[in-house]
Amino acid sequence: MDKERLGRALGYGARHAAKTLAQAVDAATSPSPTGAAQPTATSSRQTTGGDVVRSVVEAHRTVSETKSRVRGAAKQAGKSALAPVAKFSSVLWLEVTGTFFGLVAFAMFEGVWRLRDAMKQAANSPERMKLYACVALGALFVYFATSNFVRAARRQRRR
Numbered sequence: 481m482d483k484e485r486l487g488r489a490l491g492y493g494a495r496h497a498a499k500t501l502a503q504a505v506d507a508a509t510s511p512s513p514t515g516a517a518q519p520t521a522t523s524s525r526q527t528t529g530g531d532v533v534r535s536v537v538e539a540h541r542t543v544s545e546t547k548s549r550v551r552g553a554a555k556q557a558g559k560s561a562l563a564p565v566a567k568f569s570s571v572l573w574l575e576v577t578g579t580f581f582g583l584v585a586f587a588m589f590e591g592v593w594r595l596r597d598a599m600k601q602a603a604n605s606p607e608r609m610k611l612y613a614c615v616a617l618g619a620l621f622v623y624f625a626t627s628n629f630v631r632a633a634r635r636q637r638r639r
Contacts, residue, residue, distance in 0.1 A: 493546035500542045504535035571632045578628030581621045588618030 591614040598607035 493549055497539070497543050497546050500535075500539040504532065504539045567635070571636045574628045574632035574635065578625045578632065581625035581628060585618050585621035585625055588614045588621060592618060 592611060595607060595611040595614060598605065598611045601608050
């Protein structure tokens with residue numbers, strides 16, 4: 481629901497509730513509608529009291545309906561206002577974690593570059609094992625970084 485429709489709904493509900501409340505107050509404070517003939521105090525109270533009770537019940541019902549409409553409109557407004565924020569934050573989170581994984585992969589491949597001379601050593605030497613570990617972890621973190629950026633791009637296009 482856009483701002484204009486929400487404002488109209490809230491304004492209409494508030495005006496309607498105020499009119500109903502004003503009618504209930506007028507009905508409660510107005511003199512007896514029978515005019516010149518003065519009925520007994522008991523019957524006057526019953527007639528005016530019945531009108532007042534009906535007006536108050538109607539006002540209460542109208543206020544309840546207005547409250548439910550306002551709650552529904554507020555919920556819809558919250559959804560429409562928070563949906564873009566949720567989308568943006570999830571895409572941003574994927575991009576930040578992708579960047580973090582990319583930096584770790586860069587550090588692993590820097591270790592591979594430093595250990596490049598280990599390729600000349602025996603297959604089971606500790607330096608060569610470090611080289612293999614750096615290559616494997618670097619490849620793993622490149623995969624994580626790439627998959628995060630791909631998911632971020634898909635999520636940004638999808639919504």
